[in-house]
Amino acid sequence: MSTEAAPVRLSVDAEEQRRLAAERRDRIGRWALPIVILAAALLLWDRICVWNEIPHYILPRPGLVLSTLYSDAGLLLPALLVTLRITFLSLLLAVLGGVGLAVLFSQSRLVEMSLYPFAIVLQVTPIVAIFPLINIYVDNQTAKLLLCAWIVAFFPILSNTTLGLTSVDRNLIDYFRLNGATRWQTLRLLKLPSAMPYFLGGLRIAGGLSLIGAVVAEFVAGSAGQASGLASRIIEAGYRLNAPRLFAALLLISFTGILIFLVLSVVSHLILRRWHESAVRRER
Amino acid sequence: MPVQSGPLFILRDIGKTFASGTVALKDVDLTVREGDFLSLLGPSGCGKSTALRIIAGLIEPSSGVVDWRGAPLACGDIGFVFQEPTLMPWASVFDNVYLPLRLRGVSRSAARDEVAQVLARVHLTGFEDAMPRELSGGMKMRVSIARGLVTRPRVLLMDEPFAALDEITRFKLNNDLLELWGHGDLTVVFVTHSVFESVFLSNRIAVMAAGPGRIFAEIDIETSQPRDEAFRTSPDYAELCRKVSGALGRAMGREGSEREVANVD
Numbered sequence: 001m002s003t004e005a006a007p008v009r010l011s012v013d014a015e016e017q018r019r020l021a022a023e024r025r026d027r028i029g030r031w032a033l034p035i036v037i038l039a040a041a042l043l044l045w046d047r048i049c050v051w052n053e054i055p056h057y058i059l060p061r062p063g064l065v066l067s068t069l070y071s072d073a074g075l076l077l078p079a080l081l082v083t084l085r086i087t088f089l090s091l092l093l094a095v096l097g098g099v100g101l102a103v104l105f106s107q108s109r110l111v112e113m114s115l116y117p118f119a120i121v122l123q124v125t126p127i128v129a130i131f132p133l134i135n136i137y138v139d140n141q142t143a144k145l146l147l148c149a150w151i152v153a154f155f156p157i158l159s160n161t162t163l164g165l166t167s168v169d170r171n172l173i174d175y176f177r178l179n180g181a182t183r184w185q186t187l188r189l190l191k192l193p194s195a196m197p198y199f200l201g202g203l204r205i206a207g208g209l210s211l212i213g214a215v216v217a218e219f220v221a222g223s224a225g226q227a228s229g230l231a232s233r234i235i236e237a238g239y240r241l242n243a244p245r246l247f248a249a250l251l252l253i254s255f256t257g258i259l260i261f262l263v264l265s266v267v268s269h270l271i272l273r274r275w276h277e278s279a280v281r282r283e284r
Numbered sequence: 285m286p287v288q289s290g291p292l293f294i295l296r297d298i299g300k301t302f303a304s305g306t307v308a309l310k311d312v313d314l315t316v317r318e319g320d321f322l323s324l325l326g327p328s329g330c331g332k333s334t335a336l337r338i339i340a341g342l343i344e345p346s347s348g349v350v351d352w353r354g355a356p357l358a359c360g361d362i363g364f365v366f367q368e369p370t371l372m373p374w375a376s377v378f379d380n381v382y383l384p385l386r387l388r389g390v391s392r393s394a395a396r397d398e399v400a401q402v403l404a405r406v407h408l409t410g411f412e413d414a415m416p417r418e419l420s421g422g423m424k425m426r427v428s429i430a431r432g433l434v435t436r437p438r439v440l441l442m443d444e445p446f447a448a449l450d451e452i453t454r455f456k457l458n459n460d461l462l463e464l465w466g467h468g469d470l471t472v473v474f475v476t477h478s479v480f481e482s483v484f485l486s487n488r489i490a491v492m493a494a495g496p497g498r499i500f501a502e503i504d505i506e507t508s509q510p511r512d513e514a515f516r517t518s519p520d521y522a523e524l525c526r527k528v529s530g531a532l533g534r535a536m537g538r539e540g541s542e543r544e545v546a547n548v549d
Contacts, residue, residue: 169370171366171368171370172370172372174337174342174364175364175366175370176387177342178340178341178342178362178364179359179360179383179384179387179388179435180359180387180388181387185387189372189383189386189387190372193372193374193375194374196374274374274415275373275374275415275416275417276373276374277417
């Protein structure tokens with residue numbers, strides 16, 4: 001590239017200029033627009049409360065929600081920790097169970113044919129409908145919630161990882177066979193790395209689902225004293241018509257969900273960035 | 285040109301019938317000598333890839349045997365290069381080439397010299413840490429060849445390795461492959477559907493016919509010229525291509541062969 005030879009008259013034609021301008025617009029708009037919309041919505045919300053003189057136990061002003069989040073932190077944060085504990089434990093179990101079952105399926109067609117339909121049945125049955133049964137058979141509160149959240153979260157990991165483990169390049173499988181690879185070597189050096197992008201896709205879905213599972217499970221299980229999570233706080237606040245706390249708890253849950261998604265996306269990007277198309281920056 | 289020596293392996297009465305009823309190969313007899321560069325040339329569907337996979341032991345023949353002259357195959361005795369580079373995208377060039385050694389339990393540090401040597405032979409020194417997606421199609425194929433050579437195999441099997449490359453890259457890789465073979469310690473069985481490529485590379489060509497797949501003719505490619513770019517435009521090369529083309533034409537259809545016979549008459 002001889003940019004020094006013609007530094008001044010490096011003319012960009014009109015179409016390219018339009019394209020560059022559009023790119024610049026996109027880059028800024030992607031961040032600025034949602035922020036502007038959010039700010040406008042909050043302002044509108046606040047104004048509606050003021051103009052219509054809505055009492056705060058029906059619809060609190062945004063400012064009140066934020067100050068409640070601060071003033072009730074002593075109550076909400078421990079509850080958040082309880083919910084987070086269930087979320088992460090169930091996600092961990094979902095990863096172990098999902099990947100473990102997927103590996104088992106990939107090792108034996110017979111096991112896959114025998115068990116996969118039941119995994120689907122478990123997935124399509126609404127968890128709220130199964131929960132009364134779990135409530136009867138499981139005593140321990142934590143175990144109840146874990147089981148519930150696990151059922152919701154494990155399936156995307158199982159189905160994605162199974163798909164990944166069976167989508168290995170046939171020629172590479174032949175190549176491993178040709179070189180006398182053991183089953184374990186083929187799994188560790190070929191199948192698991194091949195399945196990694198699929199697994200990480202499933203993990204991102206499962207992260208959100210395990211939070212949903214943890215909250216839903218607590219909703220149907222009811223509160224249990226000091227071990228109660230955010231869902232119990234929401235129900236409680238609902239009974240007391242404490243709308244500001246309701247909103248504050250809701251805010252915490254959504255932020256937690258967003259955070260889980262972002263963290264898992266970053267993890268996924270870091271693992272895949274050197275080789276997988278999804279994580280590689282496109283070069284023009 | 286490498287000195288001819290004894291047979292490395294012999295295909296005896298190889299036949300392969302798939303469960304669908306397709307007869308992929310029938311009565312294939314073929315001797316591959318040590319130091320041969322043998323091309324299996326034929327139209328698609330003539331079973332040349334099946335034959336290669338039978339030699340590799342990836343497919344069991346329905347009948348017949350691959351006779352390795354009393355020296356049974358061990359791991360790493362066969363190098364295989366596929367039509368696609370078939371590299372592990374998550375692994376660096378080094379790790380891809382190291383793979384067959386790793387599968388045999390060779391440690392990373394012990395393999396370092398061997399891998400460096402073979403990468404130098406395919407002109408990829410300095411690319412150890414590159415990822416496959418950062419390489420061009422031709423370079424990926426070189427990595428694939430290096431991986432095939434790193435175990436010092438008794439035979440290198442190549443299944444239309446350059447078919448997906450552009451012509452300029454293919455010519456370059458043809459030359460490099462001949463350079464590798466020219467050291468004299470390498471036996472190559474090369475599957476192709478290109479008459480020109482097979483004539484340029486081989487010292488022997490087995491022309492195959494389809495339906496059922498069989499060996500139609502074996503042609504020795506003898507020339508006094510060195511196989512370089514000048515050879516591609518020499519009368520010798522043109523003459524050999526004409527001869528092999530004729531055989532391929534006859535292999536591809538009774539009609540064609542009758543016409544040719546009529547022409548000769």
